[in-house]
Amino acid sequence: MGEAIRSVLVAGGGITGWSAAAALARKLPGLSITVLPIAPAPDALADRIGGTLPSILEFHHDLGLTDADTILRAGSGLRLGTRFEGWSQGRPDYVHAYGDYGRPFGTASFHHHWLRAEKAGEAAPFDRHNAAAEIGRAGRFAPPNDDPASPLPGFLHALHINPPRYRELMRAFARHLGAIERPGEIAEVRRGADGGISGLGLVDGSEATADLYIDCTGPRALLRGTLGGDFEDWSQWLPCDRMLMAEGPPPADPPTLDDATAIEAGWRWQAASPARSSRGLVYSSAYMSDAEAAAALADGAAPIALRQGRLAEPWRRNCVAIGDAAVAVEPLEWTNLHLAHSATDRVIAMMPDRDFAAVELADYNRQAGAEADRVRDFVALHYLVADRPEPFWQSAAAAEPPPSLAHTLGLFRERGRLPFHEEETFSRDSWAAVLIGQGALPRRVDPLIDPVGPQISNRAMTELRAAIAGIVPNLPTQADYLRRLARQTAQ
Known part of the structure; x- marks a missing residue:
């Protein structure tokens, strides 16, 4: 019989390391946890990027952290999604927001009804059927609404964290729970x-x-890297290998949507929270020089080299890599901290004995690999279905997709169907939002919607848009909402 693990050493003093230590201390209080607070390297994006996914709220809930802790005290902002501009020539911008697009009715998902209307030339923009997208476009914010009669059910939001303050929050919380620095x-x-x-x-x-040993040292993987193993390179699908980041003062009223704008050899972002504004440039050095990128960003920041891909076996023997030590991916769609938090939860749920049975580690590696690969697919999707004339974009769109993404694209392009994967970060609505937003439409309509006539579904879509439009003007801005939250917390 194996002996239980009693002691854990977390290497890494960034957000990833302290988040792992806090979660382990909360969920497995019998463990002795030591944190070696090695400073994150510039390419440890999970420790440096402010954008997050809605899953961060569940991570906080599981730890017992409140909005007062993670938003007010940590200086975080609220984000409803990302507005994409210039990814397909001749098409308007689109918003990838979180939560439901439309309402399901009849025997098929909402997007099938929209696709039928689009083929008939009768469809409003797809993202106008998502409450979060419309609220974000108006620069406003609302928490989820539990009333099933409201157009807001299924509405999700994420955070734009202030990395230094968020790191200190997690450090203090982990130490409070007994972790030793x-x-x-x-x-x-x-x-x-x-x-x-x-x-x-x-x-x-x-x-x-x-x-x-838990390796949270970023792409250097100072611990796990000494144990060998294969690294799966994603550069054929994710062609950007450089990044610049810069910060500035926050705007008076931060927007609740980020902007991701395609440029000649990559893309740039603009985001903000009550604590800071953030901007960056992700590009390919084969098509844009570092000097050109620095001039485009108008900042003196040093370029960060990106090597996108993942370890084939993040857990080997008594060492597991999480965050950027296990999988490195550009910040498009802000998946960096999500992958670190997800890996932490998986380590806790699948904690082996001290014999580290091979079958248990293999199952962890299978699940972690499947999740990372679908994140790769979702990020690569933006490049593969882009429609721009520059050589960089033509080369990116011509790449042969990985089999899992090829299957997804094939199903959707045929009649708008999307497959289910076990370890999926993004919902089918998110996949549909990007595919439709960038103009990758199916060649035919799914017959599953035939029992619901076009007049019925078109009227339902019109009513939903009107309901959302009626609510948006009465919602507070982010700044107003945060002031209300602060007053409620102080009572």
Whole structure:
């Protein structure tokens, strides 16, 4: 019989490391948890990017953190989605918002009814049927509404965190729960006879040991990288290999939508929270020089090299890599911290004994790999269905997609159907939002909607748009909403 893991060493003092330590301390209070607070490298995007997905709210809920903790005290903002501009020539911008697009009725999903109306030339923009998209376009905010008669059910939101303050929140919370901070730098990763890690030699001459080592050191993977294994390169589908980031003061009333604008050799973003504004440029060095990128961003920041891909086996023996140490992907769609949080939850749910049975680690690696690959597919989708004339975009669109994405594209382009995957980060509505937004429409309408006539579904869509439009003007701006939240918290 195996012996339970009693001690964990988390290497990494960024958001990923302290979030992992806090979750482990909360969910597995019998563990002894030590954090080696190694500063994140510039390419550790999960520790540096402010944009997040709605899953961050569930992560906070599971830890027992409140909005007062994670929004007000940590200086976070609220985000409803991303507005995409210029990704397909001749098409208007579109919003990928979170939650439901339209309402299902009849025997098929809402987007099938919209596609029929589009073929007949009678459809309003797809994103006008998503409450969050319309609220975001108006620069306003509302929390989810539990009233089933409201057009807001299914409405989700995420956060735009302030990375330094969020890191300090997680650090303080983890320490409050009993995690021990041990300052030091790694001089040597020592290997055991079984191929795992026997201990860490530190620069000060001391040693740090544990039953389980969690590598949160970013793409350097200072621990897990010493154990070998294959790295799956995604550059054939995700062609950008450079990034610039810059920050500035916050606007008086931060928007609730980010902007992602396609440019000649990549894309640029603009986002904001009550604590700061953020902008960046993601590009291919084969089509744009670092000097050209710096001039385009108008900032003196140093370029960050991107090597997009993942470890084939993030967990090997007694060391597991999470966050950028396991999977590195550009910030399009803001999946970086989500993947780190998801990996943390998976480590807790699948915690083995100290024998680290191969079958258990293989199942962890299978699930983690499947999740990362579908995130890859979703991000790559934006490039593969883009329609721009520049050589960079022509090359990106001509790439042979990975089989899982080819299957998704094939099904959708035939009659608008989308497959189900076990480890899926984005909903079918999100997939439809990007596909439709960029003009990748199916060649025929799904016959499942035939029992519901066009007049019925068109009238339902008109009524939904009107209901959303009637609510939006009465909603507060983000700044007003946060002031109300602060007053409620103070009572």
